[in-house]
Amino acid sequence: MNVDVDLSPLREYLAAEGLDGYCIDDDSSDSDQRYVSGFTAPDPFQTLVTQDGVHLLVSGLEYGRATAEADADSVTRLSEYDYQELVVEHGSHEAKSRTLAAFLEDHGVDSLAVPRNFPTGTADGLRDRGIEVTVEPEGIVEEIRATKNEGELEAIRESQRANEAAMARAEELIAQADVADDGTLLVDGDPLTSERVTEEIEVTLLRHGCGLDDTIVACGADGADPHNRGSGPLEAEELIVIDIFPRNKETGYHADMTRTFARGDPDVEARRRYEVTRDAYEAALEAVEAGATGAEVHDAACDVIEGAGYDTLRSDPDAETGFIHSTGHGVGLDVHEQPSVSPSGGELEAGHVISIEPGIYDPEVGGVRIEDLVVVTEDGYENLTDYRVGLEPTVE
Known part of the structure; x- marks a missing residue:
């Protein structure tokens, strides 16, 4: 179910902290993910909130449904970053880090806020690629959802x-x-x-x-x-x-x-x-x-x-x-x-x-x-x- 969510408090936080975006990396059993993306999927996908919109990074399996159902300004497939080739060459963890870093770069994101349950491995992989990753400690999305x-x-x-x-x-x-x-x-x-x-x-x-x-x-x-x-x-x-x-x-x-x-x-x-x-x-x-x-x-x-x-x-x-x-x-x-x-x-x-x-x-x-x-x-x-x-x- 898509709801008309107001993410302005989150964007105000990003502006105040001088951060480019906010990223959730989880499946839709995470209520913040479902709320912000307006999309349900059993496997993790990435939702990026910037000052200009909400952007999803999903597998090819979910691309068609996400394009039709998600409450997002853009939906991008992993394949646009040669994800499978990266998996073969570097393994799944490194491939995810490289793909997500490229996705963030395409949206002009050099500094990122993430929720408290953001995967540590993903955060470290992004930091290794020069992206500043800051944990947002207050649970702003949960407060918005209230x-x-x-x-x-x-x-x-x-x-x-x-x-x-x-x-x-x-x-x-x-x-x-x-x-x-x-x-x-x-x-x-x-x-x-x-x-x-x-x-x-x-x-x-x-x-x-x-x-x-x-x-x-x-x-x-x-x-x-x-x-x-x-x-x-x-x-x-x-x-x-x-x-x-x-x-x-x-x-x-x-x-x-x-x-x-x-x-x-x-x-x-x-x-x-x-x-x-x-x-x-x-x-x-x-x-x-x-x-x-x-x-x-x-x-x-x-x-x-x-x-x-x-x-x-x-x-x-x-x-x-x-x-x-x-x-x-x-x-x-x-x-x-x-x-x-x-x-x-x-x-x-x-x-x-x-x-x-x-x-x-x-x-x-x-x-x-x-x-x-x-x-x-x-x-x-x-x-x-x-x-x-x-x-x-x-x-x-």
């Missing part, structure tokens, strides 16, 4: 609609399951497992053009570990945490949502923790607006949870139960990106897309987490999540 334009927001909305369909399928399975005498949830006489619910979630996502590598369906003590994927039979009267964070296969943009359910009658303490988490989630949402900091939003959630008598990492940095993670994070081409909604979170800006996801955890009780995805606006937020919050699972 503010979404309308095209990106629509892509995230589309991913979140798929997410909601998958969550509805999971909730339906739990709501309609029978309960065995020992409390195990059953579907067609067989135990309803985390794995079965995960499978239904992932199939639903695929039907909506999305996929993901990990899904969390964690029951009881499993749910007290925020990143435990969960396994085995689901039980009545236990808290079940479901966290789904798919990526759209076409656009590359993620969504993120968590709900906690319980069939039957969970104990008083489990219900109390659910209500406190819900209050913290609502307090954090109320704190979101442009100009507020991620730290302030996190504090709003902590105030509620601590006020109810539970530990947070703010009140006890060594806490192993209670609220033991940050309130949220940016979501976009990466499921975890800038900005941070945490003790170190900086100022929020209109267009930032963030999760709000407080939780309370204890293996003796289970885990509770409630998460929505919102976009920051000048006077508050727009909630990108259209899914009810409730402990008792229902069927639409």
Whole structure:
């Protein structure tokens, strides 16, 4: 998906530092590469940003598609620099260095900024050819990516609609399951497992053009570990945490949502923790607006949870139960990106897309987490999540 990206902050950095260009050398699994180039490829290619445009260096295999799809001012093939002949004569590493150096020379680049994950071997090869290579330490492209334009927001909305369909399928399975005498949830006489619910979630996502590598369906003590994927039979009267964070296969943009359910009658303490988490989630949402900091939003959630008598990492940095993670994070081409909604979170800006996801955890009780995805606006937020919050699972 091509988006109308604004690279002016990067170009301002180059001008201020007296550098000719900025180069990314990676495949499109690197979100900065995908964002700047507007192109996807499974093998590394080079994207050069200069004051006059964005320029790609790709293999012959990718040339036709890059010419048609990339958000670039020019696309050049490796063969224009006799790359294969250089490989035969000098080996692949030396051939890459010579080819990229020639490509940079053609674009008037003698000095170059590169991201922190730029290959060391490539950087050294360019330096050997007299090109100044400077690591850009602040992650300017990631900062640019943090503010979404309308095209990106629509892509995230589309991913979140798929997410909601998958969550509805999971909730339906739990709501309609029978309960065995020992409390195990059953579907067609067989135990309803985390794995079965995960499978239904992932199939639903695929039907909506999305996929993901990990899904969390964690029951009881499993749910007290925020990143435990969960396994085995689901039980009545236990808290079940479901966290789904798919990526759209076409656009590359993620969504993120968590709900906690319980069939039957969970104990008083489990219900109390659910209500406190819900209050913290609502307090954090109320704190979101442009100009507020991620730290302030996190504090709003902590105030509620601590006020109810539970530990947070703010009140006890060594806490192993209670609220033991940050309130949220940016979501976009990466499921975890800038900005941070945490003790170190900086100022929020209109267009930032963030999760709000407080939780309370204890293996003796289970885990509770409630998460929505919102976009920051000048006077508050727009909630990108259209899914009810409730402990008792229902069927639409």
